[in-house]
Amino acid sequence: MLDDSDQTSFLKHCKALCEERNLPLQKVKNARDLASVRNSPIQPGRIFRMGRVSDATEEDIQLLFQKVGFKTLVDLRSPTELKDDPTLMREDVFKEFTNVVWQERGRGKEGCLRELKVGEGPVRSRNVFKRLMQDRKTAVNTPREVVDAVLSDDPARLEKALTVDAEVEDDGDCGYETDCAQDDAETMVYDAGQNRKERHFVSLMNEFKYVKGTLSRVRKRDITKSILKSPGAILSRRVRSSAKKPFLDEINGGGLQMLNELLLRYANPGIRHVLELCADRNRHPIAFYCTAGKDRTGIIAAIILALCGVKSEDIVEDYTLSANVYAEMNDHQAMVGALSQRNLDAKTFLGAPPAVMRDILVAIETEYGSVDGYCDWIGFGPDMREKLRDAVLKE
Numbered sequence: 001m002l003d004d005s006d007q008t009s010f011l012k013h014c015k016a017l018c019e020e021r022n023l024p025l026q027k028v029k030n031a032r033d034l035a036s037v038r039n040s041p042i043q044p045g046r047i048f049r050m051g052r053v054s055d056a057t058e059e060d061i062q063l064l065f066q067k068v069g070f071k072t073l074v075d076l077r078s079p080t081e082l083k084d085d086p087t088l089m090r091e092d093v094f095k096e097f098t099n100v101v102w103q104e105r106g107r108g109k110e111g112c113l114r115e116l117k118v119g120e121g122p123v124r125s126r127n128v129f130k131r132l133m134q135d136r137k138t139a140v141n142t143p144r145e146v147v148d149a150v151l152s153d154d155p156a157r158l159e160k161a162l163t164v165d166a167e168v169e170d171d172g173d174c175g176y177e178t179d180c181a182q183d184d185a186e187t188m189v190y191d192a193g194q195n196r197k198e199r200h201f202v203s204l205m206n207e208f209k210y211v212k213g214t215l216s217r218v219r220k221r222d223i224t225k226s227i228l229k230s231p232g233a234i235l236s237r238r239v240r241s242s243a244k245k246p247f248l249d250e251i252n253g254g255g256l257q258m259l260n261e262l263l264l265r266y267a268n269p270g271i272r273h274v275l276e277l278c279a280d281r282n283r284h285p286i287a288f289y290c291t292a293g294k295d296r297t298g299i300i301a302a303i304i305l306a307l308c309g310v311k312s313e314d315i316v317e318d319y320t321l322s323a324n325v326y327a328e329m330n331d332h333q334a335m336v337g338a339l340s341q342r343n344l345d346a347k348t349f350l351g352a353p354p355a356v357m358r359d360i361l362v363a364i365e366t367e368y369g370s371v372d373g374y375c376d377w378i379g380f381g382p383d384m385r386e387k388l389r390d391a392v393l394k395e
Contacts, residue, residue: 014323014352021321023048025063027055030293030325034392037305038314042392046284049301051293051325052077054087054094061093073097073199074274074288076296078206083123097199104269111273122201195282202274204267204296213262214250255348256295256356261363263299268378274300275380279388294322294352302357306371307385308393312361319357326350 021036031050035042045068053073056064064070073094075082082088099116116122251258264271278286290296298319305315361371368374375385 010320010353011323014321017317018321018324023050023063023068025060026057028053028060028064029055030297030322031287032318032321034301034305034318037310037318040305040310040314041308042305043395046286046392047278047304048285048287049293049297050287050289051297052085052291053287053289054085054090056090056093058092065096068285070285070287071197072277072283072286074277074286075199075201076204076270076274076288076290076300077201078203079123080206081291082121082201082203089119089121094199097197100198100200102200102202102270102273111269198283200277202270204270204274204290205263209266210251210259210262213266214254214258252348257359257363259349260295260299260356260360263296264360264364264374267296271300271303272378272380275303275375275388276384278304279384279391281391284391292322292325294319294325298322298352298357299360302361303371303375304388304392306361307375308389312358315361316354316357320352320354322352325352 018030018032021032023031023033025031029051031048033042033044034040034047034049035044048068048070053064053075077085087093099120099122101114101116101122103112103114105112274288277283278288288297288300301318302315305318306312364371364374368377372382372385375381
C-alpha cells in the first residue's frame with residue numbers, strides 16, 4: 001500500500017499519461033486505443049478499451065462514431081448493471097447498432113447468440129425466467145444438500161451441488177424462446193455474416209458467480225452457518241443478500257487480485273467469445289467496456305496485449321491508467337466487477353495499483369503456464385490466436 005505522498009505522485013503520473021493516451025471524451029471515461037500502450041505493435045484504430053459508452057455526450061458521439069467510426073461494441077457488464085443503467089438503450093447513442101446477446105450455456109458448450117428486436121432490452125424479465133423454469137422442470141439442489149456437501153469436506157461434491165443452480169442463474173439459459181439445442185453459436189438465430197454495426201452484450205460475471213467462486217475459500221463453518229441461518233441463501237437472490245457476510249469478508253480480504261482470479265476461471269467462456277470477436281478483422285474498429293473500463297476490461301486488454309508480445313511492465317502501466325476513473329465518474333451506484341460498491345472496501349477496489357495487474361500476470365503464469373496456456377484452457381487455440389494477431393498487427 002502506497003503512503004499518501006507516494007499515492008499522490010502515482011495518481012499525478014497516471015493523470016498525465018491519461019491526458020496523453022486517452023481519447024478526448026467528455027463523459028465516456030478511460031477510453032484508449034490498445035495501440036497507445038507503450039511498445040505496443042497493434043495497429044492504430046483497430047481495438048479499444050473504455051468505460052460505459054451510454055454516458056456519451058453529443059460531442060462524444062461524434063468522436064466515437066464519426067471520427068473513430070466504431071463498428072462493434074462489446075458490453076461486458078452484468079445483468080444487474082444493465083438493468084440499473086437508465087441510459088442503456090439511448091437511441092441517440094446506439095441507433096445505428098444492432099443489439100446481440102451472448103449467453104453462456106454451460107462448460108464446454110458454445111454460447112447462444114440472439115439478435116434483439118428494435119427497442120428490446122438485453123435483460124430478460126423475471127416472468128420469462130419463471131416460465132422457463134416451469135417448462136423445463138429444473139431440478140435445483142435443496143439447501144440441505146448444499147450443507148451436506150459443505151460438511152463432507154469434498155470439493156468435487158460441493159462443486160456438483162452448486163452446478164445446477166449456477167446454470168439456472170443469470171449465466172445459464174438465455175431466457176428467450178429460442179431453439180439453442182445446437183452446438184455452434186453461429187447457427188442460432190443470430191446471423192454472424194452480416195456487414196453492419198453491432199453491440200454485443202457479453203456479461204462476463206455476476207454476483208452469484210463470485211459467491212460460488214468464493215465458497216472454496218471460506219471456512220466450512222462460516223458457509224454452513226450462513227446457509228442454516230437462511231436456508232434459501234444459495235437458491236434465492238433476495239434471501240442470499242441477507243446471508244452473504246462471510247463471502248463479502250473473504251472478497252474484501254482477497255481484494256482485486258481475488259476478483260480477477262475468479263474472473264479468469266468463471267468468466268472463461270465469455271472471455272473466449274470476446275477474443276473471438278476481436279479476432280474478426282471485419283468487426284474493427286471494436287471497443288470492449290464495462291462500467292469503468294478497469295478490471296473486466298483490463299483483463300481482456302491484458303490478454304490481447306500479451307498475445308501480441310507486449311511486455312508485462314507495459315501491460316501493468318496501461319492498467320494503472322484506470323486509477324482515477326471511479327473518482328472521475330463520481331457515481332456511487334457504479335459497480336466493481338459486477339459487485340455493488342456499497343459492499344466493498346473503497347480503498348481496496350476503486351483504485352488500480354500496479355501490484356494488482358502484476359500479480360494477476362504472475363498468477364496466469366503459475367496456474368496456466370503462460371497467457372497462451374490460459375487461452376488453450378479456455379478454448380482459444382493457436383489458430384484463433386494467430387487470427388487475432390493478424391487482425392490487429394497487419395496493416
